Amino acid sequence: MGKVLLDLHIHSVLSPCADILMTPGNIIKKAIEKDIDIISITDHNSVKNVKSAIEIAAGKKIKIVPGIEVQSKEDIHLLSYFENLKDLNSYYEKIYDGLSNIKNDEEKFGYQIIVDKNDQFIDKEEKLLMNSTNYSLNELVNLTNKFNGIAVPSHVDRSFGLIKNLGFIPEELDIKYIELNFNKSITEYYEQYPYLQDFNLINNSDSHYLNQIEPKMKINLTKKTTTKNIFKQIKQEKPKKYIIL
Numbered sequence: 001m002g003k004v005l006l007d008l009h010i011h012s013v014l015s016p017c018a019d020i021l022m023t024p025g026n027i028i029k030k031a032i033e034k035d036i037d038i039i040s041i042t043d044h045n046s047v048k049n050v051k052s053a054i055e056i057a058a059g060k061k062i063k064i065v066p067g068i069e070v071q072s073k074e075d076i077h078l079l080s081y082f083e084n085l086k087d088l089n090s091y092y093e094k095i096y097d098g099l100s101n102i103k104n105d106e107e108k109f110g111y112q113i114i115v116d117k118n119d120q121f122i123d124k125e126e127k128l129l130m131n132s133t134n135y136s137l138n139e140l141v142n143l144t145n146k147f148n149g150i151a152v153p154s155h156v157d158r159s160f161g162l163i164k165n166l167g168f169i170p171e172e173l174d175i176k177y178i179e180l181n182f183n184k185s186i187t188e189y190y191e192q193y194p195y196l197q198d199f200n201l202i203n204n205s206d207s208h209y210l211n212q213i214e215p216k217m218k219i220n221l222t223k224k225t226t227t228k229n230i231f232k233q234i235k236q237e238k239p240k241k242y243i244i245l
Contacts, residue, residue: 004037004225005215008065009079009154009179009204012053013121014043016110016130018208024053025119026210032062036215038230040067042079045099045129047092048114051085055117063227065234069154070095072137076165077154079179080144083231091147098133137162141173150234152177155206157189169195176200 010027011018024041031039039062041053047068054064066088067081082088103126104112112125135143137153144151151174153162158181162169169178178199180189189196203216223229 002221003218004221004230005035006038006217006219007031007036007205007207007213007215008038008040008042008067008081008202008217009069010039010041010207010213011069012041012043012049013111013113013115014046014049014125014129015208016104016106016112016128017044018110019210020111020113021210022208023113023115023119024049025056025115027207027213028053028057028060028062030210030213032060034213034215036062036213037225038063038065040065040079040081042067042069043129045070045095045131045133046112046125047088048125050088052115052117052119054085056119063225063230065227065230068092068095070135070140071132071160072140073132073134074137074165075132075160076137076162077160078137078140078144079152079154080140081150081152081231081234083148083228087147087149091143091149094143095133095135096127098135099127099129100131100134102128102131104128138170138172141175145174150177150231151175152179152202154179155181157181157183163193169199177202179204 013022050066057064070078109130113121114123116122141151156162179202182203205214207213
């Protein structure tokens with residue numbers, strides 16, 4: 001209990017844009033070196049390294065929030081977090097079915113590697129993950145909520161971001177959280193986009209390389225550091241309760 005450090009947007013070797021050294025084991029080791037207490041591995045349109053990450057983290061001083069980053073048919077990225085693997089996998093089944101059956105070109109897009117609980121390469125994802133699903137952003141948010149998750153539009157102020165792509169946040173989106181790139185102060189964001197004051201603003205590293213992993217937020221965890229308690233508190237947080245580092 002007490003202050004905990006978070007980084008909830010990290011890509012593993014399953015994401016073709018991530019470095020080959022971004023195995024779950026290496027990610028966890030680096031996060032512990034940085035005194036990060038809670039991380040989420042959020043690969044593009046896939047969750048096939050999350051279970052291994054949780055198994056590797058077992059017994060270590062770090063917790064894994066199950067997550068994924070999905071690309072909508074409008075080319076907008078959405079982070080979705082879940083309390084457990086069951087809910088994450090139920091969501092993922094829908095996502096995988098909605099992803100075009102285009103084979104990955106490793107030379108063009110990069111490797112899509114799956115590892116086991118020993119952090120060893122065991123397989124590759126053949127379907128191209130750097131692609132849009134056939135779900136709209138609103139449908140993805142609703143699906144996330146259906147499976148008891150938290151939907152967070154990713155880096156809304158840069159490429160593949162909600163504000164960058166659409167120029168605004170649709171009123172029908174059932175969301176409480178927004179991830180910002182934080183290339184300016186919160187005051188400047190509020191001046192430019194006053195409606196952001198209605199949301200919880202979060203910051204993550206969006207790491208694709210080990211040296212990018214950084215604690216970007218801290219919260220005061222009021223209960224024991226378990227995935228269930230972490231998820232419950234994040235879900236119930238009120239605006240501006242996060243401290244952006």
